[in-house]
Every structure is written in structure tokens, then in C-alpha cells.
Amino acid sequence: MAAPVLRLGCPGTRWALAWVGSGFHHRRGASIGSTSNPTREQSAVTQKPLHTAQKPRKGEHKWEAVVGLEIHAQISSNSKLFSGSQVCFSAPPNSLVSFFDASLPGTLPVLNRRCVEAAVMTGLALNCHINKKSLFDRKHYFYADLPAGYQITQQRLPIAVNGSLVYSVWGGKKRNQMVSRTVRIKQIQLEQDSGKSLHDDLRAQTLIDLNRAEGQLRVDANVSVHHPGEPLGIRTEVKNLNSIRFLAKAIDFEIQRQINELETGGEILNETRSFDCQLGCTVPMRDKEGKQDYRFMPEPNLPPLVLYDSTSLPAGADSQQVINIDQIRDTLPELPSVTRERLVQQYGLLPEHSFTLLNEVGLLEFFQNVIKETRAEPKKVANWVLNTFLGYLKQQNLAVSESPVSPSALAELLNLLDSKAISSSAAKQVFQELWSAEGKTAAQVVSEQKLELMQDLEALDRLCLSTMEGHPQVVMDVKKGNSRAINKLIGLVRKATLSRADPALIKDILEKRLRS
Amino acid sequence: MCARAVWLAFRAPLGGRRGFTCQADSQGSGRITAEVIEHLERQALVDFGSREAVVRLEKAVAFADRLRAVNTDGVEPMESVLEDRCLYLRSDNVAEGNCAEELLQNSHFVVEEYFVAPPDTQENWNEAILTSSVFHENQVISYISRADGQQAQL
Numbered sequence: 001m002a003a004p005v006l007r008l009g010c011p012g013t014r015w016a017l018a019w020v021g022s023g024f025h026h027r028r029g030a031s032i033g034s035t036s037n038p039t040r041e042q043s044a045v046t047q048k049p050l051h052t053a054q055k056p057r058k059g060e061h062k063w064e065a066v067v068g069l070e071i072h073a074q075i076s077s078n079s080k081l082f083s084g085s086q087v088c089f090s091a092p093p094n095s096l097v098s099f100f101d102a103s104l105p106g107t108l109p110v111l112n113r114r115c116v117e118a119a120v121m122t123g124l125a126l127n128c129h130i131n132k133k134s135l136f137d138r139k140h141y142f143y144a145d146l147p148a149g150y151q152i153t154q155q156r157l158p159i160a161v162n163g164s165l166v167y168s169v170w171g172g173k174k175r176n177q178m179v180s181r182t183v184r185i186k187q188i189q190l191e192q193d194s195g196k197s198l199h200d201d202l203r204a205q206t207l208i209d210l211n212r213a214e215g216q217l218r219v220d221a222n223v224s225v226h227h228p229g230e231p232l233g234i235r236t237e238v239k240n241l242n243s244i245r246f247l248a249k250a251i252d253f254e255i256q257r258q259i260n261e262l263e264t265g266g267e268i269l270n271e272t273r274s275f276d277c278q279l280g281c282t283v284p285m286r287d288k289e290g291k292q293d294y295r296f297m298p299e300p301n302l303p304p305l306v307l308y309d310s311t312s313l314p315a316g317a318d319s320q321q322v323i324n325i326d327q328i329r330d331t332l333p334e335l336p337s338v339t340r341e342r343l344v345q346q347y348g349l350l351p352e353h354s355f356t357l358l359n360e361v362g363l364l365e366f367f368q369n370v371i372k373e374t375r376a377e378p379k380k381v382a383n384w385v386l387n388t389f390l391g392y393l394k395q396q397n398l399a400v401s402e403s404p405v406s407p408s409a410l411a412e413l414l415n416l417l418d419s420k421a422i423s424s425s426a427a428k429q430v431f432q433e434l435w436s437a438e439g440k441t442a443a444q445v446v447s448e449q450k451l452e453l454m455q456d457l458e459a460l461d462r463l464c465l466s467t468m469e470g471h472p473q474v475v476m477d478v479k480k481g482n483s484r485a486i487n488k489l490i491g492l493v494r495k496a497t498l499s500r501a502d503p504a505l506i507k508d509i510l511e512k513r514l515r516s
Numbered sequence: 517m518c519a520r521a522v523w524l525a526f527r528a529p530l531g532g533r534r535g536f537t538c539q540a541d542s543q544g545s546g547r548i549t550a551e552v553i554e555h556l557e558r559q560a561l562v563d564f565g566s567r568e569a570v571v572r573l574e575k576a577v578a579f580a581d582r583l584r585a586v587n588t589d590g591v592e593p594m595e596s597v598l599e600d601r602c603l604y605l606r607s608d609n610v611a612e613g614n615c616a617e618e619l620l621q622n623s624h625f626v627v628e629e630y631f632v633a634p635p636d637t638q639e640n641w642n643e644a645i646l647t648s649s650v651f652h653e654n655q656v657i658s659y660i661s662r663a664d665g666q667q668a669q670l
Contacts, residue, residue: 077608084611093629094619098612102619114608135595142561144633156595199635207630293559303598321605 007072007153007191061227065255066235068186068222074193074212075118081192082109082152093209101210103147108301113323116159119190120307120328123160125335126185130325132307134159136190136299141292145195145208155296158189159305166337168355178351219247223254225262233258234268238282240275250275254282339364347371347378356386362400363390369407376414384414388428392435404438405431413442423502426451454501457509463501464509467493478514486510548574 077087083100100107123130135157138150163185171179195210224235238254241247253275258268273282308314310326334342340354343364349357357364367385371378389410393403413434417427426446433445446452454460468475471492477485486507493506553564564570616629625632 079606079608079610079612083613084606084609085613086610092616094616094631095629096613097616097619099615099619100612102622104622110606111603112608113605116605140559144631197633198630201635204635205627206633206635207627208633209630293555295559298596300596300598303596303601303603305603320607321602323605 007070007189063225063255063259064228065223065225065258066232067251067255068235070220070222070237072191072193072215072218074216075115077112077114077118079112079114080212081112081115081190084110087212091211093207094211096211103149109152109299111302111305113320115190116305116307116323117328119159119188120323120325121332123163123188124325124329124332126160126163126165126188128160128163128185128188130160130307131157132309132312132325133157134189134305134307136302136305137296138299139294139296141294143194143197144206145197145210145213147195147210151192151194152299152302153191154189156298158187159307160188161186163188168340168351176352178355221247221251221254223251223258224268225255225258233262234270236268236270236282237272238275239272239285240277242277246275246277249277249280250282253280257282347382349378349382353382353386356390357382360390360393360400366400366403366407370411370414373408373411374414374418376418380418381414384410388431392431404436405434409434409442416442416446420453420502422446422451422453423499425499426453450498450500452500454497460497460501460505461509461513463496464493464506464513467496468510468513475514486514548577 074087075081079085080087080098080101083098085096085098085101088096098107100109120130134154136152137155139153139155140150142149164182165185166180166182168178168180171177193213195208196213198207198209200207219241221238221241222235223238224233226233236254236258238250241250254273261268269284272285274285275282307323307325308317309324313322313324336358340351340358343349343354343357344351357367363385366389367381370381370385374381389403389405392398392405393400410431413427413430416422416430417424422430429449429451430442430445433449434440434442437445467489471489474485474488474492478489489510490503490506493510494501494503497506548570553570556562557564564573620626620629620631623631
């Protein structure tokens with residue numbers, strides 16, 4: 001209980017009204033059974049922008065869908081939002097619970113400074129306006145894992161509002177171009193988390209662990225459709241979304257379901273639905289009451305939360321008791337969009353490459369370490385890292401940290417390639433060897449498999465000559481002007497050299513010979 | 517109509533009221549409909565046993581409505597009686613917890629180290645909470661009455 005959670009609201013304009021009744025945790029987990037494994041979302045939280053779905057029938061109006069995401073992210077802190085209990089994964093049940101977390105009478109919430117800082121940082125990173133005064137409220141509902149009967153949240157005046165996030169997706173005709181999109185962030189609020197329920201249907205009981213709820217990142221989607229220019233439609237809330245993929249599927253399904261329903265004369269109920277990942281559809285959750293009434297009221301035990309900036313900071317204030325927004329802004333790390341732009345400028349990479357580098361954990365660091373140790377051009381390095389290296393990782397489902405090839409090893413290989421000691425096809429062979437036989441260096445593999453490029457120009461010249469003499473017909477074709485024939489000659493010479501000669505060099509020599 | 521309107525306003529608010537009051541229909545008589553009572557009973561898990569109890573509630577609301585006699589034009593609503601206090605910020609250290617045994621002693625039924633609750637159905641919920649900790653409407657009404665100087669009838 002009281003594990004700290006940040007809630008982000010991404011809008012449609014509906015939100016001002018919808019927020020009051022939105023059913024966070026209303027019937028969570030009930031239909032799934034035991035849910036003790038938290039789901040971990042790898043990539044950054046995605047938000048779907050305004051989406052236009054078209055019905056293929058002629059004469060029908062276009063439909064426009066509005067999607068809002070309610071995202072619950074657990075704050076990384078040592079102790080909980082309102083108590084000094086530890087925040088830690090996978091502890092014995094009810095061992096991280098204080099008297100306040102168990103809602104024993106007479107206990108009071110005490111706000112964790114670190115959580116406020118985290119909320120401000122998040123707000124700043126998402127271009128929000130930070131409210132210098134924000135308020136805490138109680139949201140009442142009954143559930144076994146909420147012993148107090150209410151949850152402390154920030155409904156009226158949250159800590160940050162009106163932000164935005166610019167992100168990139170694969171777009172264009174072939175979906176291989178980076179397209180920029182923006183999503184609005186309605187608000188960010190600090191919120192208490194509930195406990196965890198394990199449903200034991202066999203014995204008709206529910207087991208309650210008040211350490212914290214499962215899942216470090218949870219998303220609910222709110223979907224409605226309307227005709228452009230008309231008022232927004234009734235929205236439904238979709239829960240039980242365990243991955244980005246299911247989130248996308250559920251939203252797509254729900255948009256289509258609503259369109260179908262409305263086009264056949266039905267109506268959309270303001271309800272909570274659950275996503276059935278096996279069937280790929282949303283189903284209504286057991287809900288006899290319709291809209292939930294949370295009876296919001298101000299949290300009487302917490303004064304307003306006041307934040308300062310450098311101009312408004314009171315003189316002589318205890319630094320532990322005040323939070324300076326400007327100071328927190330200075331501690332923000334480089335944000336991903338800035339990093340991506342910097343990579344494009346610094347290394348001349350394409351935005352697509354920059355995007356991929358930041359999308360894999362550890363890949364950027366790997367790339368930068370290779371760059372440090374190699375003379376090769378950044379573009380070449382990027383090509384090897386994003387295509388060859390990443391390809392091998394994906395094939396064997398490995399993380400960057402599990403790679404058998406170190407940045408130094410790849411750097412050495414690229415140096416050999418750069419100095420033309422080996423050909424690019426030989427380099428690929430070497431890479432494969434480095435991947436499967438750990439501990440060897442590129443140089444070792446090259447000498448073991450005799451992959452060095454022929455450096456002896458005279459020998460190569462003789463080989464070209466002998467090949468030409470051995471295939472007079474091909475030589476004739478070339479002299480006649482058949483441009484494809486020279487490639488055949490190059491291929492023949494390459495075979496003769498056991499692929500140890502640079503094709504470009506071979507071509508040069510052949511052309512010289514053919515001219516004479 | 518929001519349930520909280522029952523507690524706060526039956527008539528349109530005067531002055532600059534914001535926050536949780538909402539525009540309620542003017543009912544004039546101050547009667548609370550059966551629908552609202554049902555809703556309240558579900559939301560707050562209270563039990564209005566009789567018509568008498570509802571009348572007492574209506575009187576309590578009428579009493580609270582006397583606040584509206586005050587002209588609040590141009591006055592900022594008070595969000596919290598603590599508005600002049602500083603919100604204390606605790607540093608992020610682990611200082612509590614690790615008392616599962618003690619906490620579990622409070623519960624009649626435990627399974628290993630888990631609290632036990634009946635399965636998740638609304639009927640079970642209502643029954644469990646109503647029987648184990650009946651928050652009788654009398655207790656609510658008596659609190660309000662006492663503020664008025666009248667004696668409560670329990």
C-alpha cells in the first residue's frame with residue numbers, strides 16, 4: 001500500500017469530464033485469476049494520436065477515433081509515497097507494510113520528498129506546466145486490497161498539466177521513414193497504489209498482500225469515435241492490457257467495434273471492458289452499477305503541496321523542506337530526443353538509425369564504444385552495429401549486454417576492414433566466427449582462416465591475365481561492349497583467389513589489361 | 517446527479533463556489549429521493565433503516581445549508597484548513613514495515629501471510645462490510661446534530 005505511482009493522462013478533449021468518473025482499479029484483476037507476475041514494458045510508453053478509421057462502404061461519413069491513455073508508472077524510490085515502508089520487488093507478503101499502509105486508525109500520510117522530485121522531473125521532461133501549488137484528494141471505493149476504503153490521489157489540482165511528447169514512428173509508404181508525431185499530456189499526478197489481490201476461485205477467497213500492486217507500468221485505454229465536426233462520442237475504458245502489442249490490438253478492435261455498433265443503429269455504453277488477448281477482442285467487465293461514483297473530497301490530512309523556483313524560493317529556507325523546480329530541471333539528463341538529434345549531427349546518421357540506436361537497451365553505448373576504438377567512419381560503424389550486430393542479437397533473442405562480441409572486438413574487425421587488410425565478405429565471415437567462438441580476436445580468426453586480402457599486386461595481375469587467357473569468349477564479350485561480362489570476369493578471378501582479393505582492385509587490373 | 521451533491525448543495529451555489537459542489541437541481545423542499553438513498557447506501561455502505569432516518573438526514577442537510585446565508589462573492593474557497601501549514605517532506609529512507617506478524621494478528625482469517633477476503637462479488641462485499649463494521653446512519657446524523665447543540669438519539 002502507498003507505493004508511489006505517477007498517473008499520466010493523455011487526452012482527447014473529453015478528459016475534463018471523463019476524469020471524474022474514470023474507473024481506475026474498479027474491477028481490477030477479477031476476471032483473470034492469480035495475477036502475481038508484474039508485466040514489464042520495455043520500450044517507452046506509446047501513445048496513440050488521433051486516428052482516422054475509414055469504413056469501406058460508399059456514402060458513409062468518415063469516422064474519427066479519440067484515444068486517451070491512463071498510464072500508471074511506479075516511481076523509483078526507496079520508500080513508499082506516504083510511508084517509510086520499503087519499496088522492493090518480490091518480498092514476503094505483507095512484510096513491507098507499515099501501520100499506515102494497513103490503514104490502522106490514527107495513522108497519517110507523510111509525503112516522500114523523492115516522489116515529488118520524480119514527479120517534477122517527469123513533468124519537466126514532458127514539457128508540462130508545473131503547478132506551484134497542487135492538492136491531494138481522496139478517491140473512495142471499496143475493494144479488499146484498499147483497506148482504507150479510499151486512495152489518496154491528486155484529482156482537482158495535480159502537480160503537472162498541459163504537456164506534450166514528440167515521438168517518432170516508422171511511416172512513409174514503405175514504413176521505413178521516421179515520421180514525427182505529437183501527443184498531448186493532460187496531467188501528471190501523484191497517487192497511492194493499492195495492494196495486490198490473489199484470487200483463489202477454488203476456495204472462494206481472495207488473498208491480500210499489502211506490499212504493493214503488481215506491475216511497474218500499467219496502461220488503460222479510453223476509446224471513443226465520432227464524425228469529424230460532431231461532438232465526441234461516448235467512451236469506453238479498456239483494461240487488462242499487458243503489452244504494447246495488446247494495447248494496439250485492443251484499441252484497434254475497440255474503435256472498429258464502436259464503429260460497427262453505431263453504424264448498425266446501436267449505442268455505446270460508458271463502460272469498462274477487458275481485453276481478451278487470446279480472442280483479440282474486448283469484452284464487458286462485470287459491472288452492474290454503471291458509472292462509479294468516487295465521492296472525491298480533499299485529503300484533510302495533507303496541506304497543499306507548494307513548489308518553488310529560484311525566484312520564489314524563500315530566503316533561509318530549509319533545503320530539505322523545499323523543492324526548487326529550477327534545480328530539478330538542471331539535474332535532468334539528456335532527453336532521448338536531444339540525444340537522437342545529436343547523433344544525427346555528430347555522426348551524420350540518418351534519423352532512422354538514431355532512432356534504432358536509442359530503442360535497444362545498451363545499443364547506443366555499444367555503438368559509442370566501438371566508435372572510440374576504431375578509425376572506421378561512423379556511418380560504416382552504424383551499418384555494422386545496426387544491421388549485422390543487431391541482426392545476430394535478434395536472431396538469438398539476446399540483449400546487448402549478452403553479446404559474445406565486445407565493442408573492442410568489433411572495433412578491431414572494422415579497423416582491419418578499413419585498412420583493406422580483408423574484404424567485406426571476409427569481414428562477415430570473421431564476425432560469424434567471433435560470435436560463435438568467444439575469446440578470439442579478429443586478427444586471430446583472419447590468420448587462422450587465411451582471409452587476408454592478397455596484397456601482392458603482381459601475383460594478382462598474373463592471375464587476371466591467366467583468367468583472361470583461359471576465357472577468351474568472355475574477353476570478347478567485354479570488348480564488344482557487354483558491360484555484364486566484366487562482372488563475370490571479376491567473379492572468375494575472385495574464385496581463383498579464393499575470395500581473398502578486393503573486387504574493386506580486380507576490376508581495375510582487368511580494365512587496364514583489357515584496354516591494352 | 518452526483519451523490520456528493522446530497523451533502524453539499526441542493527440549490528444552485530452562490531458566489532464563487534468551486535471544487536466538489538456541482539450544479540444540482542433546485543428541489544426546494546429538501547426531500548431526498550429513494551434513488552439517492554439507494555445510491556448512498558451502496559456508495560458509503562451505510563444502512564438507512566427507516567423513513568425516520570431519511571428525515572433526519574434531510575434535516576441535517578438543511579442545517580448545513582444555512583452556510584449559504586453567507587455571501588462569498590469574490591472570496592476564494594478554502595481548500596484545506598491546513599492551507600497555511602507547510603507540507604512536511606520526508607526524506608526517502610526506509611524506516612517502517614517488517615511487522616507482518618503484528619499486522620496479521622488483527623485479522624480473523626489469514627492464509628500463510630496473506631489477509632483473506634471473500635471473493636470479488638458485490639453481494640459478498642456488501643454483506644461482509646455491513647456485518648463486520650456497520651456504520652449506522654445514526655452515527656453520522658448524531659455527529660451533525662451535536663454540532664447544532666441538540667441531543668442525538670441513538
